[in-house]
Amino acid sequence: MLLWGRIEEFPLTAVFQFLAMQRKSGCLVVEDYEDRGNLYFDRGRLALASMPEWDEKLEARLITSGLLEERRARACWMLAAEEGDTKPVAAYLLEAASAELEKLEDVLEKHLGDVVLQLMFWNLGNFSLRAQDQQFTLPMIRPLDVDTLLLDAYRRIDEGERPWREKVALESDLCLTCTMECTAEIKDRYLRKDICLWRAMPTLVRESMDKGERRKRRLLEEEDFDEDLPFL
Numbered sequence: 001m002l003l004w005g006r007i008e009e010f011p012l013t014a015v016f017q018f019l020a021m022q023r024k025s026g027c028l029v030v031e032d033y034e035d036r037g038n039l040y041f042d043r044g045r046l047a048l049a050s051m052p053e054w055d056e057k058l059e060a061r062l063i064t065s066g067l068l069e070e071r072r073a074r075a076c077w078m079l080a081a082e083e084g085d086t087k088p089v090a091a092y093l094l095e096a097a098s099a100e101l102e103k104l105e106d107v108l109e110k111h112l113g114d115v116v117l118q119l120m121f122w123n124l125g126n127f128s129l130r131a132q133d134q135q136f137t138l139p140m141i142r143p144l145d146v147d148t149l150l151l152d153a154y155r156r157i158d159e160g161e162r163p164w165r166e167k168v169a170l171e172s173d174l175c176l177t178c179t180m181e182c183t184a185e186i187k188d189r190y191l192r193k194d195i196c197l198w199r200a201m202p203t204l205v206r207e208s209m210d211k212g213e214r215r216k217r218r219l220l221e222e223e224d225f226d227e228d229l230p231f232l
Helices: 012-021 052-064 070-086 089-096 101-119 146-158 184-190 203-227
Strands: 003-006 026-031 036-042 045-050 126-130
Touching: 012 026, 012 101, 012 126, 012 146, 036 101, 045 052, 045 089, 045 101, 045 146, 052 070, 052 089, 052 101, 070 089, 101 146
Parallel strands: none
Antiparallel strands: 003 126, 026 036, 026 126, 036 045
């Protein structure tokens, strides 16, 4: 095990950014009271994600896109069950799909984008990064940039999108486990009952927005000061 922590103390978005910055490879296992999923990183980029619910949605996407036949999809599930935990179902499904590269990349990008969005609502549980002897990636499909996936997930949540199903709620207020400095204005805009968008926002974007707000306040203060000067 290379890394371990509690999601209450280290949001998964922060973990993703850390793995991207350090260009880490391995299997990130995330689990809470309801689910357990595996995310496969290749030098800091997200290559694959597997959990029964995620795999079912990937299968449906591949079939709907005409890239996979239902009988071949069923065979993938049977093969994965026979092989045990040596290989994720998602890898079997992608390998069995037809090699229309552009469509396959598009399906995988949308799928991983959905997975990242769901994980932004995980407030409880544990994560652990484990080294893998074999990275489950397809040679012709490039792993995806983590920051791009996070920015897109944040945009979708800010527009009102919510997870496929509600997760177990936090036993205490979100702010109790947060060490970030914020303001009443930030809480009013970004704090929801099930997630803090400010906390989940990628660090670089948050810092840039914070600097912009400070500069705006400084300019307003300077304008107020000028108004108080006597006419000369």
